[in-house]
Amino acid sequence: GESVGLHLPTLSVQEGDNSIINCAYSNSASDYFIWYKQESGKGPQFIIDIRSNMDKRQGQRVTVLLNKTVKHLSLQIAATQPGDSAVYFCAENRDSGGGADGLTFGKGTHLIIQP
Amino acid sequence: DTEVTQTPKHLVMGMTNKKSLKCEQHMGHRAMYWYKQKAKKPPELMFVYSYEKLSINESVPSRFSPECPNSSLLNLHLHALQPEDSALYLCASSLPKGVSTDTQYFGPGTRLTVL
Numbered sequence: 228g229e230s231v232g233l234h235l236p237t238l239s240v241q242e243g244d245n246s247i248i249n250c251a252y253s254n255s256a257s258d259y260f261i262w263y264k265q266e267s268g269k270g271p272q273f274i275i276d277i278r279s280n281m282d283k284r285q286g287q288r289v290t291v292l293l294n295k296t297v298k299h300l301s302l303q304i305a306a307t308q309p310g311d312s313a314v315y316f317c318a319e320n321r322d323s324g325g326g327a328d329g330l331t332f333g334k335g336t337h338l339i340i341q342p
Numbered sequence: 343d344t345e346v347t348q349t350p351k352h353l354v355m356g357m358t359n360k361k362s363l364k365c366e367q368h369m370g371h372r373a374m375y376w377y378k379q380k381a382k383k384p385p386e387l388m389f390v391y392s393y394e395k396l397s398i399n400e401s402v403p404s405r406f407s408p409e410c411p412n413s414s415l416l417n418l419h420l421h422a423l424q425p426e427d428s429a430l431y432l433c434a435s436s437l438p439k440g441v442s443t444d445t446q447y448f449g450p451g452t453r454l455t456v457l
Contacts (some may be wrong), residue, residue: 258450261445270346270432270448271385316384320444327373327392327438329400341375 246307248336250300250317257319261330262291262302266313274315276301286332304338312340346370346449348433354455357423363452365416365420365433374416375446377432385432391416392438423456430454 240246252260258279263271275286277293277300284291290303300317314335320328346367349395353385365374381420390398391410405427407419418434430453434446 259444263448266427268409270348270450271446273447276445321387327375327397327436328444329375329377329387329390329398331387335384 235255237337238338239341240307241341243306246302246304246338248304248315248317248338250302250310250333252298252300252317252319252327252333254319254322255295255298256322258322259320260291260293260300261318262289262300263316263318263332264311265316265335266315271316275285289304307338307340309340309342312338314338344358346433346435348431348449348452350452352453352455354457355420356457357425359422359423360419362420363418363431363433363454365435365449366377367415367416367435367447367449368414369431369435369447370413371435371447372413373435373436373438374410375434376416376418377434379430379432379451381429389418390455398453410447420454423454425456428454433442 229237239324243258261276262274264274265271275291277284288305293300306326314337317333321331349364375390376388378388379385387400388402390410394410405422409417430451432451433449436444436446
């Protein structure tokens with residue numbers, strides 16, 4: 228099966244509310260995680276990343292939390308706006324041992340912002 | 343500048359055609375990637391190049407042939423494709439692991455339709 232997955236395929240929130248998108252991973256050796264946002268017809272857009280030596284990282288209106296004990300990753304978006312509507316993917320590096328790792332993506336959560 | 347460009351944006355080809363997808367970045371990244379994304383699915387890794395050398399091939403059929411002519415360019419040559427190969431093909435680039443952050447930045451993709 229996939230090493231990175233998501234709990235919910237669709238999340239609907241009111242504009243202005245906070246959103247939390249969750250992700251579970253199975254590879255305890257993974258040391259780098261990324262959240263991407265993908266709008267319809269576009270490529271994935273980097274949002275925020277976190278390394279396994281951290282529990283929390285904050286960006287502008289976004290926070291990523293990493294719980295290595297239960298292998299869980301979450302993305303919190305504060306004060307959601309209509310422009311936040313998109314599919315959100317978590318991804319982990321594959322740790323190939325080489326000079327560059329590919330990413331394994333979770334299934335994705337479609338975030339819908341209600342007016 | 344975190345821009346990865348891909349051409350063409352859309353491509354329609356028959357099963358006997360030969361075509362190429364192109365990807366370009368000028369961020370000084372020495373790792374480049376091809377991913378395939380089917381509708382409503384996450385991207386799946388196909389190939390990884392590190393310092394212009396193929397480092398990962400995810401058991402991709404030989405009808406897909408990657409090429410990295412220099413550190414800024416990545417091509418994907420297509421020949422004798424099948425209708426099930428229709429998908430969004432995404433290119434990404436990053437600094438090699440250990441140099442700095444190895445965040446992958448994605449292009450907008452090429453939407454391929456095989457008739």
